[in-house]
Amino acid sequence: LTTFANLPYVHCLAADGVEVEKYDIAILGAPFDTGVTARPGARFGPGGIRQGSRRIAPEFGWNIHTGENVFLDWARIVDCGDAPLTFLDNTIALKQLDASHKRTSGRSANSSEYHIPRIITLGGDHTTTLSALRSTHERWGEVSVIHFDSHLDTWDPEVLGGGISHYAGVNHGTFLHIAHEEGLISNSSVHAGIRAPLMRPKGDIRNDLRCGFEIVTARAIDRIGVDGVIHALRKRVAGSKVYISVDIDVLDPSYAPATGTAEVGGWTTRELLAILDGLRGLEVVGADVVEVAPIYDNPGETTLLAAAEVVRSLLEILVHKPVK
Amino acid sequence: LTTFANLPYVHCLAADGVEVEKYDIAILGAPFDTGVTARPGARFGPGGIRQGSRRIAPEFGWNIHTGENVFLDWARIVDCGDAPLTFLDNTIALKQLDASHKRTSGRSANSSEYHIPRIITLGGDHTTTLSALRSTHERWGEVSVIHFDSHLDTWDPEVLGGGISHYAGVNHGTFLHIAHEEGLISNSSVHAGIRAPLMRPKGDIRNDLRCGFEIVTARAIDRIGVDGVIHALRKRVAGSKVYISVDIDVLDPSYAPATGTAEVGGWTTRELLAILDGLRGLEVVGADVVEVAPIYDNPGETTLLAAAEVVRSLLEILVHKPVK
Amino acid sequence: LTTFANLPYVHCLAADGVEVEKYDIAILGAPFDTGVTARPGARFGPGGIRQGSRRIAPEFGWNIHTGENVFLDWARIVDCGDAPLTFLDNTIALKQLDASHKRTSGRSANSSEYHIPRIITLGGDHTTTLSALRSTHERWGEVSVIHFDSHLDTWDPEVLGGGISHYAGVNHGTFLHIAHEEGLISNSSVHAGIRAPLMRPKGDIRNDLRCGFEIVTARAIDRIGVDGVIHALRKRVAGSKVYISVDIDVLDPSYAPATGTAEVGGWTTRELLAILDGLRGLEVVGADVVEVAPIYDNPGETTLLAAAEVVRSLLEILVHKPVK
Amino acid sequence: LTTFANLPYVHCLAADGVEVEKYDIAILGAPFDTGVTARPGARFGPGGIRQGSRRIAPEFGWNIHTGENVFLDWARIVDCGDAPLTFLDNTIALKQLDASHKRTSGRSANSSEYHIPRIITLGGDHTTTLSALRSTHERWGEVSVIHFDSHLDTWDPEVLGGGISHYAGVNHGTFLHIAHEEGLISNSSVHAGIRAPLMRPKGDIRNDLRCGFEIVTARAIDRIGVDGVIHALRKRVAGSKVYISVDIDVLDPSYAPATGTAEVGGWTTRELLAILDGLRGLEVVGADVVEVAPIYDNPGETTLLAAAEVVRSLLEILVHKPVK
Amino acid sequence: LTTFANLPYVHCLAADGVEVEKYDIAILGAPFDTGVTARPGARFGPGGIRQGSRRIAPEFGWNIHTGENVFLDWARIVDCGDAPLTFLDNTIALKQLDASHKRTSGRSANSSEYHIPRIITLGGDHTTTLSALRSTHERWGEVSVIHFDSHLDTWDPEVLGGGISHYAGVNHGTFLHIAHEEGLISNSSVHAGIRAPLMRPKGDIRNDLRCGFEIVTARAIDRIGVDGVIHALRKRVAGSKVYISVDIDVLDPSYAPATGTAEVGGWTTRELLAILDGLRGLEVVGADVVEVAPIYDNPGETTLLAAAEVVRSLLEILVHKPVK
Amino acid sequence: LTTFANLPYVHCLAADGVEVEKYDIAILGAPFDTGVTARPGARFGPGGIRQGSRRIAPEFGWNIHTGENVFLDWARIVDCGDAPLTFLDNTIALKQLDASHKRTSGRSANSSEYHIPRIITLGGDHTTTLSALRSTHERWGEVSVIHFDSHLDTWDPEVLGGGISHYAGVNHGTFLHIAHEEGLISNSSVHAGIRAPLMRPKGDIRNDLRCGFEIVTARAIDRIGVDGVIHALRKRVAGSKVYISVDIDVLDPSYAPATGTAEVGGWTTRELLAILDGLRGLEVVGADVVEVAPIYDNPGETTLLAAAEVVRSLLEILVHKPVK
Numbered sequence A, B, C, D, E, F: 001l002t003t004f005a006n007l008p009y010v011h012c013l014a015a016d017g018v019e020v021e022k023y024d025i026a027i028l029g030a031p032f033d034t035g036v037t038a039r040p041g042a043r044f045g046p047g048g049i050r051q052g053s054r055r056i057a058p059e060f061g062w063n064i065h066t067g068e069n070v071f072l073d074w075a076r077i078v079d080c081g082d083a084p085l086t087f088l089d090n091t092i093a094l095k096q097l098d099a100s101h102k103r104t105s106g107r108s109a110n111s112s113e114y115h116i117p118r119i120i121t122l123g124g125d126h127t128t129t130l131s132a133l134r135s136t137h138e139r140w141g142e143v144s145v146i147h148f149d150s151h152l153d154t155w156d157p158e159v160l161g162g163g164i165s166h167y168a169g170v171n172h173g174t175f176l177h178i179a180h181e182e183g184l185i186s187n188s189s190v191h192a193g194i195r196a197p198l199m200r201p202k203g204d205i206r207n208d209l210r211c212g213f214e215i216v217t218a219r220a221i222d223r224i225g226v227d228g229v230i231h232a233l234r235k236r237v238a239g240s241k242v243y244i245s246v247d248i249d250v251l252d253p254s255y256a257p258a259t260g261t262a263e264v265g266g267w268t269t270r271e272l273l274a275i276l277d278g279l280r281g282l283e284v285v286g287a288d289v290v291e292v293a294p295i296y297d298n299p300g301e302t303t304l305l306a307a308a309e310v311v312r313s314l315l316e317i318l319v320h321k322p323v324k
Ligand SMILES: [Mn+2]
Pocket: A149, A150, A151, A247, A249, A250, A261, A291
């Protein structure tokens, strides 16, 4: 019915032993939003992004700039539907998502050369990236994260949400801290588009450094331009395998109102898409677009269209550079 | 700033020992929605209902039908603001809400005759009623519940959400089951407006009976009329203290679209308000309006207006019949 | 371009002496909303109602119930566009509207038998009815008003808005009081659909009686039915010339959310339209639909469609019974 | 991914000779809206209705009134997805839809007793019913149509749209005329809920009779009640095979704003659902819900929820009475 | 009533021989959207753009940058209302639009020097430009087209929509191909703002060249700036008469969500308006703004305001440079 | 309940003699919109901006760029709620606002060094700035105004609205003229972001100069950049005390649709916020954000978020530079 970009649906999550059609890149929905601190609704993000991609289609997919068609290239790309996640217990839901990632990336790829399928996750709130990073760590080891977001998301669970309980400490503002503690990411990660305020004058930044991140602020682009941002990101992660996580709130609310914690003063889609295109050639082993909460969108589906296009850009990066 | 019906704000939740202005009836917000199974957003319900009540004001509050003004009667009615609840751990949040109820109902009333302040809770998802029932139980003992809803909400936690974990079993579809198990409610309770389907052919009904409920379906009104519904409800709870819980989804989505689990074929506001008026004289010790999720409302705030008016009706019931 | 029901536009407001096409019934917009106490926006009501009438057309106008086509009957019906009203001074604006009414009703009708054109005003807030009543008074003398509304609108200017200044006392809640004081209406008027609360326990009702009104409440329909309401209204105004004013907030917010002071518990459009049909045969010399504020409407234009249909019903009443 | 009521997807439209899972009742989408005369958008109706059915699920499908679960009964019900229809040529599109119906109803059913699968079509504008009637005619012969609509839809192509060209004459207001001329329907058909005006004073009614229809108007329900309507419909079609077509505009715009030609003064969902339930026992060989144009819906998806529930009611009718 | 920019309405489409007020520039609506491949709704574009222009008025029209008032200059500008177009047969509708253009441009102008009135069309989907080009060809011969769009719209009918039928091949993605084949446009045309993907890797571009177009992509502006774009466009069409067609989807969906085939990564209104201003001095013989589908707009009418302003800019170009 | 940025509420408007908590900077709402010429609704602006600030909080307020937290600095910042203003008489309402400003700025500040509390007003339409300037004049003498707006707002009351009556001449387009005539502002003021057209070819500019203003147009930023704008503004007001007024319509409608007289081609929030940051160090004695009309906002509250962030930037300017 409605798959991302009218791609074929494959039941990637079928029980072990059940044969399914092979694939090289999998789109996987992660309907989850009980890790948010403000406006909920990202549980409907995967369906929303798919709806935003309705006019994207493999047979109509020749990029005007590159002359290439990512859907008709070497990689078989499929939509695996959504991971089955409960809305009623975050701990269980993350385990369910871990399992879905494991199963999806665990099948042998369609390509005879590149054996491990890569996954693009459609969030879901940003907590879902934790499962994705556990998955890439299992298959590829530590990764550098290029983290597009207006927020740091490396908050110490003791500071954000926690203090109250361990359970509360696992959320969309702490998952990168936890990923660091679990040893999933390397110390060559980088944020891009940051502009939201902090909770502690210096502690947050110190902690962020400890988690392995550098910061490219949203306003940096006015000084160094799109090319400068691209350069900074590429330099930071040079030589390592990369995971790209796009919190849609990196865009200005004018471009992406449909998100839970929108911050004004962000990037335009033209800027973001140009930056993403500038990341081609990196060894990207996984990616996601998260925090899309459709109910807050304009009638014209501004955010859904933007999110779908970001996914297409991510696909181009993955197809451009296969990873062994 | 924006209080319910422009009532005075009182900091009822101030620490023990801190004196605050006295009150007889307290409006208390319960911003919580992580116990829902479908569309979230009721965390903004309390603010939404207050916004829907902006044109209600004590000095403009003379009921055209009764000639009475509930705001200028014997009872001092105040708005206590919202209970401070985390969105990140349901177990903690319910404890926080329990504590807020305890503190709010624990102060001595303004009236010299009726010593215990009564609370009308603005939800929040329906799970929040569990805290309210714990509170009425502590102050008044077991109550009969008149439960306006399209759903039973007595599901066994093992059946709805549970099975997965104890944590997941505490939600907006099971709280009445839990209330029964905790001994908070008596076996003379009643549902009104039921129309949603069940999970188990006979088990759900059997379980519902065990929890102490009779059922008046939404369609019953076509047969027995508003008066018949009033009669059935009054008869069922006769002689006991009563708690009235209004899940806004008892209304048809045409009248109350802004809710998480809307079910078509419901009652109109004219019907619901007439039924509520017919409950005057009952000894009601607490009440709530829950499951209002403003983001799903029409631009004209259809649902918020309806919810605010339901709260006014509940106030009239409480003022009409003080309870010792 | 967009006229009511695709009727011909006639420049009724052309300067005296300028000949224009003749007409028997005129639609006149009154874009004015600075007399409101709550949500503004009715200044765009006339355009909105016209938009809601886009699918109504003379050549497609045979009523399924009566087999008649009001647009192709004896009366020439035209749309005169909007009266030119300032938004910046209510006193001036009402004078401008008085003048527009005078000019529109002052031309000789198309019919050789019935000489005075009648006007249906598209509001605008309810204050605009004051000008319309001045106009009917000048042409036909005192009228009985059938006033569909959830509010009394006979408030004493000293009580509502006034006290502050004379200027403030002329508003959408006091215009019927003023009309009474100006001697425009007779003591056989009637409200229908009333449900909003009052400002003074007894004073408001006493004052309302003094202004010449009886009250049929919104809930009365549950007791006496549509036929009972019709009977009550006809009986009250029997023998006199009649003005019908429909404040769209007489409908429930589910049917007419796009209004400034919506009150829940109102009538359905099926009820209102049946009541209006029951008024055929009365000598109606003017009518209006007011308080339509399009920005609060649903995307499907629920209110605009209802308002347009009410205007069509009013047209049927006027055409059915010509008045000398 | 999103199927109606979370039913299994089956590729019913696979090429002849390709084996697919068997089924007894098929849900088939007809994304088509270029046969409309007013607001377009019903091309997104099938997806919209499926979205409105997200909370309906076989395992949670026990009807509170009947104690039955239509999804777990004798019939295997599946969602076949959408027929592939062009938006750029109505003639071609209808042929494509004819072919899809033929293929879907042409497979042998899952039941060993009832051999022909029945189809519930999700429109699409009402023109799509023409294909459905061609399909039922081919499998079962002439049918009586129970046509829920505010409009007659039997207009002569020469009168509505046509005159201009044959092509223009095939549209959502003439398809019943054409169905009659093609001999697909018998002279014992009936409209229910009619209230829109006519184009010709007597011609339209005469023509309607010629097409085999009686009329139950929307307002009739105020006189004869739900039971009276049921009685009239059953009596009219007694003894014949029946096709039920539900134009969602039979509902009042308050209940179903998301449609192209909404008419005020319609039925409530409670009334419509009760009427549909009263049709159980009839030999219904096909059904549809059409004219759902999601972009006009409220944020709370009022119309989509109503349409999905109507489909569920239709399923109950079909399952209740298998047809040989 | 609501005309573009409060301009006088003139019945330009009156039958031949009927005298109407003279004009130099005519605004003409083309309510048509059955040539679209995705979201319909542009049939309401003309009304929408007029609504977006409500605050534009001749007496308040002095441009802050130029100190000129296009409405009070040499040219008499009028609004001719909408061409009468059927929604039920594209072939007929285009003929109707051809005839409307012919009649509107066929009257002798108000100016004694410049005899042929020029037309700015308010779309309608982009197919309507075909009629406009037929019209300019008849009056002025071949023109160069400056085509602002995110899509090429030169697709071969055999490739886009066609293959199925000749009828289907005439649509909003092929009209420039057809215009080329009909010899209406010269080989010095140019696209501006292109970013949507293609259907055939090389064929689409080859075909586009054959149709006489060069491409300035949306992203080119980041490299060559607004001035660079202006320079490229002027250079391309130098020396020829020009037609300017603005598909509103050239803007980013953030600026113009209300369109059928929105593509992210587009231009801002500040950029587009600056580019348009840079085209002054060209001999522009016709222009349009198309693909405005109001139902997808934000409540604040973002798109309608932008489209109206684009029309004003086009008017400034036409007034600045009269054409003999 | 909902205060700006979760700041403490202080009853600054308590009667003289009533002690209240001290403060250095006061947020004051001015719910007023009857001075507008187009779309009303700014009366709900103060509540809307507060809602847009819900995620701003003192304890989470460390600016990522400066490392400072304006809420935990030397100044005590409070929310005083809304001035009590009638909607029914502009003359009275402005007097009420004058009095509220006087009372709020008349209390002695919390700081022992800087004695006069400064006020940031939340509009309300732009007329409300007149009261604010009367207030700063009384406390600090003449000020230079930095006026961010797409409109001049220095129109002569005789030209805009007036001519009709003195009353009509006081409105959101003339208040700066009146402020000049009342001697409240000095001849070193400056507009920023101007792009709307004028009423008189030269008269408006001449008059604007007479009122003491220079103009930086919206498009100037394309030539001189953010830094150039900052430089121009600082240079113009150098050496004087400054009042900053931000009409939200200085932003493009894409960023701030929720305003009454939106003009396309405006600035982005990133640009505006950068400009505001560039004004640090100026002696700003008062500021406001006006013309926010929430009903026109997107569901994601794009405008409300932008307005709240602008207020935060203004707070940073005020805290950065205390004024004696
Ligand atoms: Mn974020």
